[in-house]
Amino acid sequence: MAMETTLEILKALSDKNRARVVAALRRFDELCACQITEVLQVKGATVSRHMAILQNAGLVESRKDGRWVYYKLRKPAGSEPLFQWLEKALAGEEIEADFQALEKIEAITREDLCRMQRGEDCCPK
Amino acid sequence: MAMETTLEILKALSDKNRARVVAALRRFDELCACQITEVLQVKGATVSRHMAILQNAGLVESRKDGRWVYYKLRKPAGSEPLFQWLEKALAGEEIEADFQALEKIEAITREDLCRMQRGEDCCPK
């Protein structure tokens, strides 16, 4: 692997929000943009940019399904040791809180989640 | 390990010059500041700042010997997988060139190297 590729991977992982996404995708396999927006508590545009950086680094792949986009991990060859270290190294209260938040988020349908995100505080809370 | 610590490690490694230093220290065990200055071809003050960042991340330790400071790797618990991945992932022409440069640098005494660095183009070239 070229040095630049490696540095791109390290840069991609060295942002807190992106690291949280990677940890989340390791646990939850596949998440849509709106779910990630909900965990990170940042604007959709920000999530979009973070996901683009992870994709450019080759760490994530996306799949479009209607209006939704789903993301999952895509481990470059030989990167498993890195991910295993990362998982252990990131483990802690903060990641655990993300996981718990995601449990709740997964219990909601995409439709209701998106409704909530645009401020219609009806349905499930 | 706390998330912040992990992110500090990733940030420390995601700079090209710092990654080169880590690769060099994995191969050459111990290097002094002036030798690192010579490989990276940046000012001593810059090397000093990079080494401080690596030390704060817990990746490097230093030893003072008279006017010289020597650095070596200091692997945090459980980080061996990370270093092994990193070594493979960084391998390539650029790192190889650094290694060759370091072979030559190691063949020179510290005194002559420092003399060269302050512009006295006498002695070995």
Place this chain on the structure above:
DNA sequence: TTGACAATTAGCTAAATGACTAACTATAAA
């Protein structure tokens, strides 16, 4: 004890980065 000097620290500048809002694209529903 004074001068030389390797390394660090302080202060500066230019470039990179992450967040936001607003504009745009595409898909689905009315």
Place this chain on the structure above:
DNA sequence: TTTATAGTTAGTCATTTAGCTAATTGTCAA
């Protein structure tokens, strides 16, 4: 076919970062 909407892209701003030079610190040698 018009409207609503999930996600992306463009543009702005504040913060961080890597490099430099200059000043400081600590150690050795005259």
